[in-house]
Amino acid sequence: MHKTWKIIKHEYTRHVFKKRFLFSLLSLPILVIAMAFIVIAMAFFTVETAPIGYIDQPGFLKDTTPVKIKGNIFEPIIEFIPYVDVKQAQSDLEAKIIQAYYVIPEDFPKNRNVGLIYLKAPSNDAQYQFMELVRKNIDVVQKMDPSVLARLQRGNVFTIVALDGSREMRQDQWFLIFLPIVAGITFIIVVLTSGGYLLQAVVEEKENRTMEIVITSVTPRQLMVGKTLGNIGVGLTQLVVWLIFLWIGISIAGKIWPVLHSITIPSYMFLIMALLFLPAFAMVAGIMSTIGGIMTEVREAQQISGVFSMLVTIPFYAITPIMMNPNSTLAIILSYFPLSAPITVMLRLALTTIPIWQIALIILMLVISAILSMWFAGRVFRMGMLQYGKRLSFRQLFGKQEAA
Numbered sequence: 034m035h036k037t038w039k040i041i042k043h044e045y046t047r048h049v050f051k052k053r054f055l056f057s058l059l060s061l062p063i064l065v066i067a068m069a070f071i072v073i074a075m076a077f078f079t080v081e082t083a084p085i086g087y088i089d090q091p092g093f094l095k096d097t098t099p100v101k102i103k104g105n106i107f108e109p110i111i112e113f114i115p116y117v118d119v120k121q122a123q124s125d126l127e128a129k130i131i132q133a134y135y136v137i138p139e140d141f142p143k144n145r146n147v148g149l150i151y152l153k154a155p156s157n158d159a160q161y162q163f164m165e166l167v168r169k170n171i172d173v174v175q176k177m178d179p180s181v182l183a184r185l186q187r188g189n190v191f192t193i194v195a196l197d198g199s200r201e202m203r204q205d206q207w208f209l210i211f212l213p214i215v216a217g218i219t220f221i222i223v224v225l226t227s228g229g230y231l232l233q234a235v236v237e238e239k240e241n242r243t244m245e246i247v248i249t250s251v252t253p254r255q256l257m258v259g260k261t262l263g264n265i266g267v268g269l270t271q272l273v274v275w276l277i278f279l280w281i282g283i284s285i286a287g288k289i290w291p292v293l294h295s296i297t298i299p300s301y302m303f304l305i306m307a308l309l310f311l312p313a314f315a316m317v318a319g320i321m322s323t324i325g326g327i328m329t330e331v332r333e334a335q336q337i338s339g340v341f342s343m344l345v346t347i348p349f350y351a352i353t354p355i356m357m358n359p360n361s362t363l364a365i366i367l368s369y370f371p372l373s374a375p376i377t378v379m380l381r382l383a384l385t386t387i388p389i390w391q392i393a394l395i396i397l398m399l400v401i402s403a404i405l406s407m408w409f410a411g412r413v414f415r416m417g418m419l420q421y422g423k424r425l426s427f428r429q430l431f432g433k434q435e436a437a
Contacts (some may be wrong), residue, residue, distance in 0.1 A: 036251045040259025043138045045266045057226060062278040069282070081156060084112035086122045086134035091141050092391055094170050111159050113166060126152060135163060163216035204353065210356070212298060217349065219275065220310055220375060221419040224317050225342055227268030257411040268314060302382060305392060312399035317345065317373060319406025323413045341372065359385040368395060371402040383415040 048054050087094070099115060116122040122134040133151035138144045149160070253260075269338060273364055320341055348355060355364045359381040367377040368387075374395050374398075381387055 035204050037255045037259045037262075040251065040256060041263040044260050044263025045270075048264070048267045049270060054267070054271075058274055060322065061222075061275065065278075067283070079142060079158065081132050081153075082109050082111075083129070083160060084114050084133040086114045086116050086118060086125065086131045087163070088122060088134065088136045090137055090139045092369065093137060093141055094166065097166065111155075111162050113163065123150070124151065132159075137167075151406060152203055209298070209302075209383045212302065213376065213383050214352075216306055216310075217376035219272065220313075221342075221345055223268045223272050224314055226271065227264045227314075227318065257322050258407055261315065261407050261410065263321050265314055265318050268318075302379075305382065306375075306379060308396045309378055309399065312396070312403040313371070313375045315403035316399060316406045317341070319403060319408075319410045322410035323406065327413055344370075344372040345376075347373045348380060352380065355380050356384060369398065371399055374399060 068235075094115075097115070116125075116134065119136065122131070125131050126134060129152075132153070133149060133155045136148035136150070138146060138148075141147070149155075158416065209280065324341075335428060347370075351363060351367065355367070355377065364377060364381055367373045368381065368391075378387065378395060
C-alpha cells in the first residue's frame with residue numbers, strides 16, 4: 034500500500050505542476066471571465082440613458098418619482114419628462130433630446146391603450162420602469178392588500194405536473210435542466226483530459242522501457258492502480274478549481290442580479306451526481322490504462338480512445354428523445370450502459386422521478402465496472418510487459434494469463 038501511495042503522489046505531481054496542465058486548468062475560467070467582462074462592457078456602454086417623455090392627458094400621474102429595477106445595476110434610472118402636447122414631444126424626439134414618449138389616453142385607466150412613440154425602441158428595462166411608475170399611481174392598486182399586490186406583481190407561474198403525480202416542475206426551474214448539461218460537459222472535459230494524460234504516460238513509458246525498471250520494485254497491479262488513482266486526482270483537482278471559480282462567479286453575479294439567489298437546487302441531485310461521476314471517472318481511467326497497455330504507439334492508442342470518448346458523449350447526441358421521453362426504452366438502455374449512464378441519469382433526473390432502487394443499481398454497476406476496469410488494466414499491463422513491442426490479441430487478453 035505504501036508503494037501504491039508513492040506512485041499516486043508521483044503521478045499527481047508530475048502532471049499538476051506542468052505548465053501545460055496549469056494552462057488548461059486556468060484557461061477555461063479566464064476565458065469565461067473575459068467573456069463576462071466583454072458582455073458587461075457591451076451592456077454598460079450600449080445602454081440608452083436619454084430621458085423618456087410622457088403626455089398625461091387625464092392628469093393621472095401624481096407621483097413621478099423614478100422607479101429603479103431591482104437587481105439590474107446596468108440599467109440606469111430613466112428620467113421621465115412631462116409634455117403638454119404631442120407636437121413638442123415629437124420635436125424633442127426628432128432632436129434626440131428624448132428617446133421616446135408615452136401618450137396616456139384621457140379615459141385611463143379604463144382605457145389602457147397607452148401609446149409609445151419612438152425612433153428606436155427603448156430597452157425592456159426602460160419600458161418596465163414606466164410600467165412601474167404607472168402601477169404605483171393606480172388608486173385601486175394602492176388600496177390593495179400588500180400580499181395580493183405582491184402576488185400580482187410576480188406574475189403567472191405555470192407548473193407542469195405528470196399524469197401520475199410523480200413529478201412536477203415550474204417554469205422558473207429551468208436551471209434543473211441546465212445543471213445536468215453543464216455537469217455532463219464538465220465531466221467529459223475532465224475525464225478526457227486526465228484520461229489522455231494517463232494514456233500517454235502508459236504508452237510512452239512502455240516505449241522507452243522505463244516501466245521495466247519500475248516493475249522490479251512494484252507489482253503491475255500496484256503500478257496501474259497508483260497511476261490510475263493519481264490521474265483521477267489530477268482530474269478532481271481540475272474539477273475542484275473550476276467549481277471554486279464557479280462559486281466565486283455566482284457570488285459576484287448574485288450581487289448584480291439578486292434573482293440568482295432564488296435559484297435552489299435540491300441537495301440530493303449533487304449527492305447522486307457525485308455517486309455517479311466518481312466511479313465513472315475511475316472506470317474511464319481504467320479503460321484508458323488498458324488501452325495504453327495494449328497499444329505500442331501513442332497515436333494508435335489515441336485513435337482507439339477516441340471511440341470510447343464518443344460513447345461517453347452518446348447522451349448528448351440523444352438529448353432530444355431523452356428529454357421528450359425520459360422513461361423511454363432508449364433512455365433506460367443508456368442509463369444501464371456504464372459509459373453513458375452518469376450523464377443520462379442526470380438528464381432523466383431533471384425531468385422525471387427515477388426509482389431509488391434503479392439509481393442504486395446503476396451506481397453499483399458503475400462501482401463494479403470501475404473495479405473491474407482497474408483490475409483488467411493491471412492484468413493487461415503485465416501481459417504487455419511480457420510481450421514487449423507486440424500488440425496483444427483478444428485471445429491473449431481474455432485467455433489464461435500463463436499463456437502469455
